[in-house]
Amino acid sequence: MKKLMGYDPNTKYIVVAAVLFQMMMAYLVSDASWVTVIGLAYCLGGTINHSMSLAIHEISHNLAFGHSRLLANRILGFIANIPLGIPVSISFRKYHLEHHRYQGDNEKDVDIPTDFEGKFFVNTATKLLWVILQPLFYSIRPFFVRPKPVQGLEIINVILQISIDALVVYFWGIKPLVYMIGGTLLATGLHPMAGHFISEHYMFKEGYETYSYYGPLNYLTFNVGYHNEHHDFPGIPGSKLPLVGITLTHSFITNGCVSIVHLC
Numbered sequence: 705m706k707k708l709m710g711y712d713p714n715t716k717y718i719v720v721a722a723v724l725f726q727m728m729m730a731y732l733v734s735d736a737s738w739v740t741v742i743g744l745a746y747c748l749g750g751t752i753n754h755s756m757s758l759a760i761h762e763i764s765h766n767l768a769f770g771h772s773r774l775l776a777n778r779i780l781g782f783i784a785n786i787p788l789g790i791p792v793s794i795s796f797r798k799y800h801l802e803h804h805r806y807q808g809d810n811e812k813d814v815d816i817p818t819d820f821e822g823k824f825f826v827n828t829a830t831k832l833l834w835v836i837l838q839p840l841f842y843s844i845r846p847f848f849v850r851p852k853p854v855q856g857l858e859i860i861n862v863i864l865q866i867s868i869d870a871l872v873v874y875f876w877g878i879k880p881l882v883y884m885i886g887g888t889l890l891a892t893g894l895h896p897m898a899g900h901f902i903s904e905h906y907m908f909k910e911g912y913e914t915y916s917y918y919g920p921l922n923y924l925t926f927n928v929g930y931h932n933e934h935h936d937f938p939g940i941p942g943s944k945l946p947l948v949g950i951t952l953t954h955s956f957i958t959n960g961c962v963s964i965v966h967l968c
Contacts, residue, residue: 708948712941715768715926719759719784726752726787730872730880738879745883750891751924752787753884754898757796758925758942759784764797767941778857782864789885791865792843794858799846804938807905808913814846815905832894838901839892897921904931922946 729749733741760781762768769776781793799814806812821841825834834841846852872880892898903917917929926942928934933948940948 708944709937709939710941711767711770712762712943714943715759715762715941716780719756719763719768719780722752722756722759723783723786726756726884730787730883731876733883734876734880736879741879741883742886745886746890746895749787749883749887750895751887751897753887754891754895755924755926756784756787757792757888757892758928760793760796761800761928762926762942763793764800765938767939782861785861785865786868787884788888789865789869789881790888791858791861794855794861795846798852798855798858799850802850804935807935812850814849817841817906818845818849835898835902836893838898839889842892842901897924900925900928900931903929 726749729744733744736744763777763781763784766774766777768780778794781797785791785793803813803815808816810816821834825831869881869884872884892901899921900917903915905913905915908915914932914935916932919929922929927945928942930942930945930948933940933945934942937945937948
């Protein structure tokens with residue numbers, strides 16, 4: 705299993721290519737109709753932005769440059785954050801690492817819905833509303849459940865992102881920014897890409913807090929669907945998570961054969 709751990713050097717190329725594409729699209733929609741802007745934000749921009757949010761997830765585990773190059777990981781996180789329009793990279797990392805450490809803890813794991821969410825959104829209509837508003841709950845929940853001091857890198861993240869957003873509006877107008885931020889919000893709500901939020905950690909059966917998804921959307925999400933595998937081995941980059949089951953099976957068979965040989 706140690707052979708799978710480390711980092712994926714291809715992550716930086718994927719991030720840079722996706723960010724450049726998104727900024728090109730932002731420029732191209734500057735003269736488009738509002739219907740086109742919103743439609744593209746949902747179908748195309750939102751999909752790519754959600755992918756970049758999961759690139760930020762990879763980077764939060766230092767899986768782009770390894771643990772020996774922390775600053776390089778943080779800088780790449782800033783870059784992946786650019787098309788999202790909302791500064792999230794550093795704040796996400798601050799809470800996400802605790803999610804791994806304290807998974808299932810109602811006070812320390814802010815991925816868990818609050819008591820209010822559990823008691824209010826109890827039928828089909830309210831649950832649909834909750835899914836639509838999921839970006840809101842996901843972003844503000846940490847400040848109510850587990851507020852933390854602001855870090856220096858968070859301030860840099862905010863200043864950098866707001867500056868880029870301002871430049872986008874100044875040179876290209878408001879529509880490109882709506883394309884960026886709208887895509888981010890739409891793709892974390894009622895959107896196919898956001899299904900993993902529900903599938904990963906919301907308990908459907910007592911005693912099972914983490915689930916995996918092995919479908920085609922993993923190609924766009926850095927294999928975040930392999931979520932049991934990710935929580936068991938957070939030091940393995942997403943590109944190698946599909947190999948975890950194969951490696952464990954091979955190890956089990958190999959060790960079994962060794963035991964039989966010793967018994968003989």
